[in-house]
Ligand SMILES: NC(=O)C1=CN([C@@H]2O[C@H](COP(=O)(O)OP(=O)(O)OC[C@H]3O[C@@H](n4cnc5c(N)ncnc54)[C@H](O)[C@@H]3O)[C@@H](O)[C@H]2O)C=CC1
């Protein structure tokens with residue numbers, strides 16, 4: 001058996017046990033030698049003879065899957081999002097795709113919450129100023145008493161809702177597959193996307209990237225938000241129309257934004273780079289010791305379970 005492993009954080013000490021598990025199971029384990037997510041041609045160059053592919057946020061397109069060797073039986077995503085894997089192409093070729101739901105939801109929720117606080121109090125700007133010898137004692141806003149709109153009330157959205165309530169925020173949510181009992185038990189309100197954006201002083205996105213969610217936050221939706229709202233996106237870049245967001249920041253309609261995910265990653269040329277009221281982090285939501293360990297353990301187990309024909313409840317295309 002040969003396994004290809006590409007998430008760079010799989011090399012962290014927290015994943016020593018998962019590396020040992022794979023290395024004792026397989027004849028050969030090949031790790032990511034580039035130190036970043038792989039582009040399609042880079043994946044293909046490394047797939048020769050591979051049976052199991054434990055994948056980071058690589059671009060696993062239909063072309064990659066079509067050209068993959070017949071030995072490849074499983075693509076095991078290290079994480080919750082599967083938008084960069086062409087699942088229909090994998091299914092057609094008999095390749096199972098697995099994922100690790102819930103393993104990083106606290107990590108992402110805590111990043112989203114940090115970004116709300118950091119935006120509300122302009123922490124990066126103030127930090128930069130003090131490091132430059134300046135002393136701008138400017139004024140922020142409080143989360144207390146504000147409304148948080150959550151789009152996508154799944155693992156991450158639910159964790160965020162509970163923490164926001166503890167800070168005295170009103171929470172409203174939109175999710176077409178809503179867990180109504182969660183909403184009821186926690187005294188929240190739910191409605192359609194318009195219902196949520198119209199009230200949201202803070203809007204946080206926690207949906208998968210799909211054809212339905214592509215640019216769901218566009219100029220029209222932003223125009224419906226309260227003036228001087230704050231937008232947080234720790235989900236996927238394409239969910240917000242970045243040009244529309246840039247225009248709303250330019251006009252002052254949106255007071256601040258904080259993003260961990262972008263239409264193009266890594267970010268090299270974005271209309272958002274010029275704004276000092278936009279916080280940008282490098283798709284790092286899942287990168288805590290705890291989440292890295294949990295993602296690694298489940299992703300490794302998923303590869304082994306599929307390759308040994310064991311029951312695996314994390315297969316997306318049975
Ligand atoms: N920044 C990062 O490092 C990370 C980003 N993510 C992203 O966050 C997303 C959410 O993660 P989880 O909460 O763990 O997933 P989840 O599957 O538990 O929750 C997603 C929720 O979105 C809802 N949803 C689906 N389509 C929708 C639509 N059209 N409109 C509104 N809601 C919709 C689903 O019903 C579900 O409740 C992932 O798909 C991934 O893209 C996840 C982990 C790490």
Ligand SMILES: O=C(O)CCC(=O)C(=O)O
Pocket residue numbers: 007056057078079080081082104283284286287
């Ligand atoms: O950081 C990672 O490798 C995965 C995080 C992520 O985006 C996900 O879980 O979908």
